[in-house]
Amino acid sequence: MAPHADEAHDLDTAAPEQKCLGLSQVRRCEDLNGHSLSNGHSNGYSNGNGCSNGHGRLNGHYTNGHHNGNGVHCTNGNGARTSNGNSVHNGNNNDQGIDSETASIASNWDAATVVDMPVPRNLPRPGDYIEFPQLKHKQGAPLNRWSHFMTRDNDSPGAQSMLYSQIQNWEKTKNAPQVGIATVWWEGNPCNSHLRELGDLVRKAVWEEGMIGWQYGTIGVSDGITMGSEGMRFSLQSRELIADNIETITCAQRHDANISIPGCDKNMPGVVIAAARHNRPFLMIYGGTIRKGYSELAGKEINITTCYEARGALASGNLKPCEEHKNATPEQVLEDIKTHSCPGPGACGGMYTANTMAVAIEAMGLTLPGSSSHPAKSPEKMRECERAASTIKMLMEKDIRARDLMTRAAFENAVKITILMGGSTNAVLHLLAMASSADVPLTLEDIDAISQRTPLLANMKPFGDYLMEDLNKIGGTPSVLKFLIQAGYIDGSILTVTGKTLWENVADKPSLEFGPDKQAIIRPLHDPIKTSGHIRVLKGNLAPGGAVAKITGKEGEEFIGSARCFDKEHELDRALRTDMKLRTTKENIVLIVRYEGPKGGPGMPEQLNASAFLQGADMANFALVTDGRYSGASHGFIVGHVVPEAVVGGPIALVKDGDVIKIDAVENRIDIIEIPGVGKGEEVVRRELEKRRREWKRPPVRPLRGTLAKYARLVGDASHGAVTDLPVKSESLEW
Numbered sequence: 001m002a003p004h005a006d007e008a009h010d011l012d013t014a015a016p017e018q019k020c021l022g023l024s025q026v027r028r029c030e031d032l033n034g035h036s037l038s039n040g041h042s043n044g045y046s047n048g049n050g051c052s053n054g055h056g057r058l059n060g061h062y063t064n065g066h067h068n069g070n071g072v073h074c075t076n077g078n079g080a081r082t083s084n085g086n087s088v089h090n091g092n093n094n095d096q097g098i099d100s101e102t103a104s105i106a107s108n109w110d111a112a113t114v115v116d117m118p119v120p121r122n123l124p125r126p127g128d129y130i131e132f133p134q135l136k137h138k139q140g141a142p143l144n145r146w147s148h149f150m151t152r153d154n155d156s157p158g159a160q161s162m163l164y165s166q167i168q169n170w171e172k173t174k175n176a177p178q179v180g181i182a183t184v185w186w187e188g189n190p191c192n193s194h195l196r197e198l199g200d201l202v203r204k205a206v207w208e209e210g211m212i213g214w215q216y217g218t219i220g221v222s223d224g225i226t227m228g229s230e231g232m233r234f235s236l237q238s239r240e241l242i243a244d245n246i247e248t249i250t251c252a253q254r255h256d257a258n259i260s261i262p263g264c265d266k267n268m269p270g271v272v273i274a275a276a277r278h279n280r281p282f283l284m285i286y287g288g289t290i291r292k293g294y295s296e297l298a299g300k301e302i303n304i305t306t307c308y309e310a311r312g313a314l315a316s317g318n319l320k321p322c323e324e325h326k327n328a329t330p331e332q333v334l335e336d337i338k339t340h341s342c343p344g345p346g347a348c349g350g351m352y353t354a355n356t357m358a359v360a361i362e363a364m365g366l367t368l369p370g371s372s373s374h375p376a377k378s379p380e381k382m383r384e385c386e387r388a389a390s391t392i393k394m395l396m397e398k399d400i401r402a403r404d405l406m407t408r409a410a411f412e413n414a415v416k417i418t419i420l421m422g423g424s425t426n427a428v429l430h431l432l433a434m435a436s437s438a439d440v441p442l443t444l445e446d447i448d449a450i451s452q453r454t455p456l457l458a459n460m461k462p463f464g465d466y467l468m469e470d471l472n473k474i475g476g477t478p479s480v481l482k483f484l485i486q487a488g489y490i491d492g493s494i495l496t497v498t499g500k501t502l503w504e505n506v507a508d509k510p511s512l513e514f515g516p517d518k519q520a521i522i523r524p525l526h527d528p529i530k531t532s533g534h535i536r537v538l539k540g541n542l543a544p545g546g547a548v549a550k551i552t553g554k555e556g557e558e559f560i561g562s563a564r565c566f567d568k569e570h571e572l573d574r575a576l577r578t579d580m581k582l583r584t585t586k587e588n589i590v591l592i593v594r595y596e597g598p599k600g601g602p603g604m605p606e607q608l609n610a611s612a613f614l615q616g617a618d619m620a621n622f623a624l625v626t627d628g629r630y631s632g633a634s635h636g637f638i639v640g641h642v643v644p645e646a647v648v649g650g651p652i653a654l655v656k657d658g659d660v661i662k663i664d665a666v667e668n669r670i671d672i673i674e675i676p677g678v679g680k681g682e683e684v685v686r687r688e689l690e691k692r693r694r695e696w697k698r699p700p701v702r703p704l705r706g707t708l709a710k711y712a713r714l715v716g717d718a719s720h721g722a723v724t725d726l727p728v729k730s731e732s733l734e735w
């Protein structure tokens with residue numbers, strides 16, 4: 001069937017980085033947020049007013065008179081509110097790629113009366129994605145901007161018949177907007193097992209708003225369950241598959257909006273990457289954290305990490321029962337820990353990867369307030385699901401799309417809160433990947449620069465004492481955001497899914513209190529855990545393309561030791577279990593685990609088994625270096641994401657047992673500084689590595705077929721987020 005005339009060539013052609021959309025005309029702006037994209041990280045800190053940071057940020061001309069009733073006036077105490085002054089009168093013109101016929105369909109939709117909406121538009125580059133004329137922006141009705149091409153007139157009777165069979169109501173089939181509800185549901189993982197129930201709540205609320213809610217599932221992989229096995233190789237690629245899955249359904253089925261409900265680590269970046277690609281009105285509902293567990297035999301609160309660390313403790317004779325149960329064997333203690341670590345549904349409870357990503361995405365404004373800290377099983381989580389329906393409808397009415405919120409300032413918030421909260425190293429990969437999908441410039445160097453000037457404040461696990469459930473009790477992420485906006489670390493002026501600014505979302509939340517007898521989870525600014533970030537981007541002759549370390553300071557800031565190399569994680573695992581000489585050495589050892597990168601693994605597996613073993617066995621004289629990655633639960637002197645990875649001939653492939661390696665988390669370097677029998681110093685090492693490179697042969701790469709083989713062929717390096725959907729520079733792409 002020939003496309004509708006208005007479906008064919010009705011696209012806006014302005015370059016995305018120049019776009020800022022007024023509604024009845026395309027306006028060109030320097031950038032998306034009133035400051036230059038290229039120097040975005042020089043954001044500086046706001047003046048504590050929590051709303052304006054003096055960058056002319058767009059923060060609040062979103063008036064539609066109904067639904068959110070926000071009237072958005074900044075409530076930051078000083079009334080500061082900035083606008084870039086580009087308010088554009090929308091009027092009722094019909095030049096946005098939606099014909100008059102469609103407009104009449106829209107009349108059922110109580111057209112919004114938006115008059116002034118300087119939303120920072122971040123449209124994809126024309127040609128990057130399958131194009132729909134509805135790429136044109138328009139406030140108010142119709143809300144079925146994408147789906148009406150199937151449901152109007154008689155062009156698609158087959159589609160209409162099939163849709164009607166599910167809806168049983170012609171009025172709705174023809175006119176109601178269609179909201180995709182993507183749940184990363186599957187029942188084998190506590191992080192995901194409850195998501196369909198949450199999806200059902202959302203679906204019901206969407207229908208009650210007069211819209212159609214289509215719930216569907218995506219794939220998911222559990223890091224916790226696959227940890228240490230070949231299955232773990234599928235974990236990182238599941239992020240890409242989730243993104244592909246949601247992009248496919250949203251675009252193929254022409255959904256008018258998307259609500260995604262992820263739970264486990266890769267789920268969150270996966271749904272956000274999808275949102276940047278389909279660029280429909282979007283919001284994310286995080287599945288929520290698990291409750292903490294308790295082991296009677298160990299006599300302490302426990303969580304999933306306790307299981308992994310108990311393994312090392314068992315092997316080294318450190319796993320002991322508490323006094324009250326002193327007759328229990330170590331095996332019984334382990335059994336009790338395993339039984340009680342996961343007391344219900346929800347994602348792993350510390351500031352591990354899932355909670356890190358959820359907090360980061362909330363700080364970007366892509367969730368309702370509190371989404372990242374509401375526990376999986378809580379009335380707050382249920383209310384959030386119900387509220388999602390009216391929120392998405394409001395976003396559709398205002399035509400605020402995913403990329404409009406995915407600005408440079410939003411990404412900076414995400415990086416900063418990851419550091420302030422002691423988040424997972426995986427956030428580096430995921431934020432780079434998410435930014436890449438939204439065409440927002442964000443580099444490893446930007447993350448490093450932010451980390452250098454951002455303190456670590458949260459006393460949360462893995463290295464600290466508290467879990468997300470504890471944080472929720474003191475006000476959760478909204479109270480933390482309120483504090484951090486007031487402190488000037490987080491930009492409160494970004495637009496969020498509520499149609500209000502981040503500051504407006506949290507201004508009336510409880511304030512954190514500091515001092516004796518108050519909370520001990522978030523440290524005051526004058527007493528941080530570390531004055532700069534725990535996430536360190538290292539470079540040096542071992543990782544010329546970058547590496548990412550997690551250094552909280554507890555483990556020291558410098559490590560010098562002799563290399564002990566392992567090709568693949570299972571070799572190290574075997575050595576840790578069986579090589580008593582290695583385990584009992586008093587020498588400083590740098591364990592190198594290679595051929596575990598995105599391509600070489602393939603799949604860049606998380607190496608929690610090794611890091612937890614070292615913790616559980618108190619092996620503080622060991623550092624770990626890998627081209628793979630770590631769990632959010634990993635801590636100790638750990639360096640991952642080494643680029644270039646071994647399989648492409650990176651220097652990590654050339655290290656030999658005994659080489660002396662220095663990791664310097666102050667100067668942010670990782671170098672081979674001495675080669676026994678050859679000599680010391682930069683030049684000597686460089687020449688020796690050149691010699692070894694000539695002798696190096698790439699080991700056979702497996703597998704050759706199937707999803708991981710496809711992944712290995714497509715995936716980029718970790719310093720660029722390990723993405724499979726790399727930005728294409730020109731149309732002359734070689735196939």
Ligand SMILES: CC[C@@](C)(O)[C@@H](O)C(=O)O
Pocket residue numbers: 223224225227265304348352353354424426606608630631632633
């Ligand atoms: C056991 C599962 C974890 C904690 O490893 C993973 O979720 C992560 O944080 O990376």
